[in-house]
Amino acid sequence: MQLLNLRAGKEFRMGKGSNWRVIYPEMGATQLTLNHSIHGPGHEFTQHVHDQSEDLFLILEGGASVRQGQVYTPIHAGEAAFIPVGEVHGTVNTTDAPVRLISFQSPPDMALYRGDRDKPADETPKPQPGHESGVQIIAVARGGPAFGRPGDWRCVASPRNGARHLLVHYITLAAGEGFEHEPVQAEVAYVLLTGQARVTAGDEAWDLKADDVIFLSAGDSFALTATAEQATLVSVQAQG
Numbered sequence: 001m002q003l004l005n006l007r008a009g010k011e012f013r014m015g016k017g018s019n020w021r022v023i024y025p026e027m028g029a030t031q032l033t034l035n036h037s038i039h040g041p042g043h044e045f046t047q048h049v050h051d052q053s054e055d056l057f058l059i060l061e062g063g064a065s066v067r068q069g070q071v072y073t074p075i076h077a078g079e080a081a082f083i084p085v086g087e088v089h090g091t092v093n094t095t096d097a098p099v100r101l102i103s104f105q106s107p108p109d110m111a112l113y114r115g116d117r118d119k120p121a122d123e124t125p126k127p128q129p130g131h132e133s134g135v136q137i138i139a140v141a142r143g144g145p146a147f148g149r150p151g152d153w154r155c156v157a158s159p160r161n162g163a164r165h166l167l168v169h170y171i172t173l174a175a176g177e178g179f180e181h182e183p184v185q186a187e188v189a190y191v192l193l194t195g196q197a198r199v200t201a202g203d204e205a206w207d208l209k210a211d212d213v214i215f216l217s218a219g220d221s222f223a224l225t226a227t228a229e230q231a232t233l234v235s236v237q238a239q240g
Helices: 110-114
Strands: 002-005 010-012 018-023 033-039 044-048 054-061 063-068 071-076 079-083 089-092 099-106 136-139 144-146 152-157 166-174 178-181 188-194 196-201 204-209 212-216 222-226 230-238
Touching: 002 018, 018 212, 033 044, 044 063, 054 152, 054 166, 063 099, 071 079, 079 152, 099 166, 099 230, 166 178, 166 222, 196 230, 204 212, 212 222, 222 230
Parallel strands: none
Antiparallel strands: 002 212, 010 018, 018 033, 033 099, 044 089, 054 079, 054 099, 063 071, 063 089, 079 136, 144 152, 152 166, 166 230, 178 222, 188 212, 188 230, 196 204, 196 222
């Protein structure tokens, strides 16, 4: 288990704006990646395609648009965009304020970090005429409920809505509520979006705050309890 932070990632270039990789292969990840981005007004994360990876990004602050050729789909704080394999996509900050977002990919797409996806505008991929987009915009707090767990768990991406590589939940915990993460044979990430929480694993304990990240290798486990009035998290598990 590794404890990380969104604001302590390794910078990479993709269009304009600031982008950091937080979970990535060079630090041990083989199934899952996590990026953190802050884009000013007008900044674009270059249109591209993942040949084998599913992508999901969640707007934390502000708003933007998912760009597919000349089609722009607005997305706001509290909403996620699920991008199937092979779907042309980029993001553009079409607002007058900065936007902050996180994104997950599974399996990792090393071409993104090498800069191979960062092409000039006249070389970026475009949707084919007549193509019907598979991109889904999802309000995370209104996802389908996942029953039998402490707190309020909402399913954002799963095989039910076509996801084959990502299993994503949005979690809300009241103060004192918590859960245990049982070992699974896959990499998993939890991002604390708001509030505070205490994490224990074996004889060790850590206090987490917003923007802290838990990265789990296959077989890892921990227990988490919200220690503030309310805590919200997003969990992402690689699958398939």
